Amino acid sequence: MPKAPAGTLYRGREGMWSWVAHRVTGVGIFFFLFAHILDTALVRVSPEAYNEVIATYKNPIVGLMEVGLVGAVVFHAFNGLRIVLVDFWSKGPRYQRHMFVAVGVLWVVLMVPFVIRHLSHVFGG
Amino acid sequence: MTAVAEAPAASSVVPSFQVTVRLRRFNPESDTEPRWEDHTVTMHGTDRVLDALHKIKWEIDGSLTFRRSCAHGICGSDAMRINGRNRLACKTLLKDLPLDKPITVEPIKGMTVLKDLVVDMDPFFEAYKSIMPFLITSGNEPTRERRQSPEERARYDDTTKCIMCAACTSSCPIYWTDGQYFGPQAIVGAHRFIFDSRDEGAEQRLEILNDRDGVWRCRTTFNCTDACPRGIEVTKAIQEVKRALLFRRV
Numbered sequence: 001m002p003k004a005p006a007g008t009l010y011r012g013r014e015g016m017w018s019w020v021a022h023r024v025t026g027v028g029i030f031f032f033l034f035a036h037i038l039d040t041a042l043v044r045v046s047p048e049a050y051n052e053v054i055a056t057y058k059n060p061i062v063g064l065m066e067v068g069l070v071g072a073v074v075f076h077a078f079n080g081l082r083i084v085l086v087d088f089w090s091k092g093p094r095y096q097r098h099m100f101v102a103v104g105v106l107w108v109v110l111m112v113p114f115v116i117r118h119l120s121h122v123f124g125g
Numbered sequence: 126m127t128a129v130a131e132a133p134a135a136s137s138v139v140p141s142f143q144v145t146v147r148l149r150r151f152n153p154e155s156d157t158e159p160r161w162e163d164h165t166v167t168m169h170g171t172d173r174v175l176d177a178l179h180k181i182k183w184e185i186d187g188s189l190t191f192r193r194s195c196a197h198g199i200c201g202s203d204a205m206r207i208n209g210r211n212r213l214a215c216k217t218l219l220k221d222l223p224l225d226k227p228i229t230v231e232p233i234k235g236m237t238v239l240k241d242l243v244v245d246m247d248p249f250f251e252a253y254k255s256i257m258p259f260l261i262t263s264g265n266e267p268t269r270e271r272r273q274s275p276e277e278r279a280r281y282d283d284t285t286k287c288i289m290c291a292a293c294t295s296s297c298p299i300y301w302t303d304g305q306y307f308g309p310q311a312i313v314g315a316h317r318f319i320f321d322s323r324d325e326g327a328e329q330r331l332e333i334l335n336d337r338d339g340v341w342r343c344r345t346t347f348n349c350t351d352a353c354p355r356g357i358e359v360t361k362a363i364q365e366v367k368r369a370l371l372f373r374r375v
Contacts, residue, residue: 007149007159007231011209015347015360016298086345086364093361096347 014100022079025072032069063122067115074110078103140170144219146177148189149231150241159238163227168219174207174230175214191242198354201290205242206231211292211352233295235304249291252307256315256333261326271323281320284313284362286355293349293359305338309349309359312340316362319369331370340367 010016043050056062082099086092092099143165151159164181175196182189194200196215203214208222208229222228236244262271287310294300294308315334319327334340340363349359368374 007234008206008209008229010206010234010296010298010348012296012298012346012348013351015345015351019298019344019346083345086360087367090365090368093345093347093350093358093364096345096360 014097018079018082018100018103021075022083025076028072029069029076060122063119066122067118070114070118071107071111074107075103078106141167142170142219142224144168144177144224145227146174146181147227147229148181148241149229150189151232151238152188153240170220172219173215174212174217174219174222174228175203177219177228178214178230190240199288201288204233204290204292204295204354206233211296211348213290213292213354216354233291235295235297235301236291244295246291248304249294249308249310250289252294252311253289253314256307256311256330257326258314258318260318260321260324261329262323263325273322277322280322281317283357284317284320286357287313287317288355289314290354292352292354293357296348296352298346298348299342299344303338303342306342307334307336307339309343309363312343312363312366313357313359316366319366327369331366334366335370340370343367 039050039053042053079100082096082103085099086096144167145163145165148162148164149159150156150162164185166177166180166185168177168180175193178189178191178193182191191203191205191214193203193215195202198213198216201213204211205214206212206229207214207217211233214230219228230242232238232242232244236246236249238244289310291310293313294310297306297309299306300308312334315330318324319330343360343363345360345364347360349363350357350361353359
């Protein structure tokens, strides 16, 4: 506990939070890729060991983590396109907030059907 | 005489209300860490945050320290963090803030706090100096004025409005963690000359901003654009400088 109450969090808007989310999803995806390359490389060591490791993924907890992974990748992809437009389209900075809303809408449109289908596999057997 | 007689009647029309101001205070002589301090004052519907600070300083605690000069949004002295966002205290009306909760007033982030709401602005002005904020020309001085078309003038109109209050620079998350970054204000200052058709120092300024701590540190969080009390599209200006560097086209 700090001796004095800390200063307040800066109340940034969509731009700041999209940047925070982009960082968090980016670092998260990096760690996934790290593990992913390791487990895929295992097939070169022994296909049996690979199968054993992949089998441990088939449980509801990893199933839910996969929802998080797809959510992070979808957000990172669309927000990345938004950043490209902010960088290279002369009107991008003016429409960044609209583009952020578009990222959110596209995220929901893609995630809802995916989550329904994915979770029915995970929990439906 | 008429004006004097009418004044009390006019002020009674303006609603008054109780405001709690939560100040972030720091006295370098006695405090090791900043602390919060609450003051409840009666203010009017026409008052600004600066008026509440004045009332506290003049009537309750004279040791409260903050900067302000013109008090009309031009000198750029009283940028502070009001309810978590960088604002000018003299341009923020109390009635526009949620008054059921205390109004938090903190010094701007990313610079050393000297006392209460006063921060060390030296690094900020050093960054501005380093982009050479003056007209650079070559050859003989023209006998008459340097001519410019309205279109050429419009090219950099937005960035001429800067009052150097540091609201943008101290709202930038990159600047909070890396004080070496030039910061949005210095780039706005450079933009004003880079895109001025009369100026010939664009290449030099672009070279300075091409540095590791130059425009490329910008992560387009748009905090600067939201914070600017002059309504400058700061991030847009930074992006224009980036594109000028990428495509070598001013």
